[in-house]
Amino acid sequence: MFSVVNVQCPQQLKRLNLSESVYLRRLPNLSSATELEWISLQGCESLLEIPLSIQCLQKLVCLDLEGCKKLRSLPNLVQLKSLKELSLSYCSNLKMLPEIPIGIEELELEDCGLEGLPSSVPFLEDIYILKLRNCENLLSLPSSFHLKNVDALDLSGCSNLTKLPEIIGDLKVLLLNKTAIEELPSSIRSFSSLVVLNMKGCKSLKNLPSCICDMKFLQMLILSGCSKLGKLPPLYGLCSLRELYVDGTALVEIPIDIYAAECLQRLVLSGCSKLAKLRPLHDFSHLTLSYLDGTVLIEILIKRLNGRRSTFVMYHKRLHALPLNCTLMDTAGSYIVPIAEFEELSGSYNVYNYCNSVNWDQNARGDIMVDALLRMKEISITSDTDAHVIVGLPGSEIPEGFNYQSPGSSMDVLFPQCCFNSLFLGFAFCVVLDFEVPVVPKEGGAFNGISHTLPQV
Structure with a gap:
């Protein structure tokens, strides 16, 4: 351990960097260094105190x-x-923050031992960065905050x-995850520009305000892990909501006005043991639903195809088959299309295998074909190299949309002269094959499906 208490600081010194001086215990008298603007003592693990002479540094900008x-x-x-x-x-042993000047713009207190904040903090009108993450000893905050220039307030991990x-302000991001907060104040309604609200793991939260x-x-x-939350507030005004996480909550039902969240793309319900049934989700054109089936996490993409409200195409990541009797889904008046087994045989191959889905009707097959063709066009436009898309379907007939058809193993096709130009994407072929048992394609294999080779143009 060492100290530099007897060292005199140069009068014209502007920057003092003693970072990572792990044995430094005390600083010298700073009263003569009146030009100091920047002091870094980051990582000085043995430092015991800051001298009173620091109050003489009227030009100090950063500490x-x-x-x-x-x-x-x-x-x-x-x-x-x-x-x-x-x-x-x-600064894990720092329990109290002294009074600080109101001109502070950046105040970083993450993983600090603070138990409270001084009365001056709520009135820091110029502050635009305030970090209080993981202050586990923080018991309370001043009754009001003026944060007109702060975009993000992070109180996550303040477990007490x-x-x-x-x-008072215009927050865009509010992080309250893993706090002991029981309710949100009525002033939350003033956050008209809020984009992200994270209350994950707030186990004391029982309800949310209707505002x-x-x-x-x-x-x-x-709201993941809010285990006492049994009901959601009205959702009808959340017209921009894209992601809703309610996994691990005590929800009994999803409110009927969830349809008002027309931009919703992800709904996570894993671990909602009291949720008996989902309302029909027909009106969403593109929504990923996550939930637990026993101990297996299932992710489903619900996609409306061809303008039909009753059509679901469901995918998930970890299973080879999706039960048709999904207990959470109200399937009345709809049919459920099981898992598409997706494989990437190489960097230029995209495989979607539906060969084992033998219970599909003709409408389901038609919708899948429409979706497959759209995928082909998307991949051809975005791919920088030659690409292939392979789709396997059950059935004994060539789907609609293939204008040239012929039995046997060959076919003559006359192409218009104008088709081979910069807009040409490639070819789509379909072949019907007879297998004795359902087949899963392997590299180099074939099945009932279409293959589309996309040349670079």
Whole structure:
């Protein structure tokens, strides 16, 4: 261990960098270094105190004390009128923050030992970065916050924080995951520009205010692991909502106005043991649904094809077959298309195998063919190299859309002269083969399906 208390700082010194001086215990008298603008003591794990002479540094702009683990207190810093950046992250033994100047713009307190904040913090009108993540000892916050320039407030991991203060500002991101918050304040309605609200693991949360529906720009609502949450608020105003995570909650049902969230693309329901039945999800044109079937996580893509409200195409990542009697899905008036087994044989091959789906009707096959052709066009446009798409279907007839058909193993086709130009994407072929047992394609193999070779154009 060493100290530099007897060293005199040069008067014209502007930057003092003692970062990672792990044996440094004390600093010299700083009163003579009146030109100092920047001090970094990051990682000085043995530093015990900051001298009172720091109050003489009227030009100090940045003070970085991140990782000073043995630091237990700080002198009053309110005299430092030029101070804009203060970092006390990972100062695990620092229990109280002194008064700080109102001109602070960046205040970083992540993984700090703070139990509370001084009265000046809520009135930092110029602040635009405020980090309080993982302050596990933080018991409370001032009753109100003025955060007019702060876009994101991260209180995640503040595991003893039970109440969120009234916040005045225009937040876009609010992270409250793994806090002990029991309810949100009524001021949440003023967050008209909020895009992300994360309350994952808030096990004390029992309900959400109905004013949530006023957040027309909210795109992601994460309530995973809120085990006491038994009901969702109205969703009718969440016209921008794209992702809704309610896995591990006590929800009994999904509100009927979920259809108002017309932009919803992901709904996660894993671990909702009290959820008996889902409402029909016909009105969503593209929605990924995640839930648990026993112990297996299933991810399903529900996609409306060809304008038909009653058509579902369902995929999942880990199973080779999807039960037709999905207990969560109301399938009345609809048919369920089972898993498409997706394989990438190489970088230029895309394989979708539906060969084992022998219970499909003609409408299902037709819709899959339409979807397959759309996939081909998308891949041909986005691929930089030659690409192949292979789709396997059950059946004994060539699907509609193949204008040239012939029995046997060959066929003559006359192509118009104008078709071979920069807009030409490739060829689509279909062959009907007879197998004694259902087949899963392997590299070099073939099955009842279509193959589309896409040349580079």
